[in-house]
């Protein structure tokens with residue numbers, strides 16, 4: 538069995554994947570912050586032969602986890618952001634400083650669609666661009682929905698945005714504090730995603746397929762105006778591409794990959810951008 542770990546700033550996600558059939562056998566998540574207890578919070582290691590890790594948590598969390606796993610499991614692969622991988626060149630001045638979850642997303646997006654705008658809605662919302670040909674441009678980092686809400690300190694943090702709300706409702710003026718905050722941060726997030734996507738496509742002269750992942754992917758997706766696909770396992774897909782182990786992975790098939798979204802024509806993106814500037 539393969540154990541895949543995606544350690545984010547809020548949640549540490551894990552899944553067990555069958556090395557033979559490539560099926561996902563089980564999955565879960567635990568809080569990354571203080572409560573993270575390597576050893577207690579991850580599944581039964583006796584059945585695991587290989588581990589793959591993407592981690593952006595504190596260095597000590599990764600070091601502890603790695604140590605624990607190395608004592609118990611045959612092979613442990615830890616993903617790193619590099620200058621180049623799988624046909625993609627990292628746009629960062631110092632490639633190693635790009636969050637490895639973003640790098641995994643960029644690699645997975647490129648493998649799937651040959652170019653991509655990857656939107657990862659977690660503790661932070663990150664938006665990364667890879668052009669046809671594999672040039673990663675770099676990207677954008679903004680606070681995620683939960684962080685934006687916490688920063689306001691208005692006592693509304695425990696009232697989450699209902700992921701089933703319609704975008705129209707979420708964009709209406711709030712009539713109570715919780716509503717005003719939820720709608721405000723939602724507007725901040727989705728308008729940034731919509732605008733950044735249009736600006737970069739316009740600038741680069743190419744309409745890119747958009748892929749959305751992370752804990753808030755579903756709710757953010759409702760406010761995104763351009764065609765896109767949600768890909769919950771996108772970071773894991775980057776791990777599969779970097780460290781292929783199963784027959785399916787060696788053949789380039791990534792678990793849970795969506796049908797690549799077909800972007801709208803560049804002219805339409807440009808027209809919408811020009812129009813929005815007039816208002």
Ligand SMILES: Nc1ncnc2c1ncn2[C@@H]1O[C@H](COP(=O)(O)OP(=O)(O)O)[C@@H](O)[C@H]1O
Pocket residue numbers: 544545546547548549569658659660661681682683684750751752753
């Ligand atoms: N059941 C949940 N538990 C915790 N956070 C959730 C849950 N559902 C959605 N979220 C949202 O998802 C975010 C965490 O998403 P995730 O992509 O796992 O983040 P990270 O990779 O930064 O740890 C939280 O900040 C929160 O806004």
Ligand SMILES: CC(C)(COP(=O)(O)O)[C@@H](O)C(=O)NCCC(=O)O
Pocket residue numbers: 545546547593634635636637638639657659660661662663678681
């Ligand atoms: C930007 C991030 C905090 C996002 O992390 P996440 O929200 O997925 O927990 C992470 O990718 C990170 O620590 N990056 C290093 C800085 C950078 O990418 O420039």
Ligand SMILES: [K+]
Pocket residue numbers: 657658659660661662663751
């Ligand atoms: K993120």
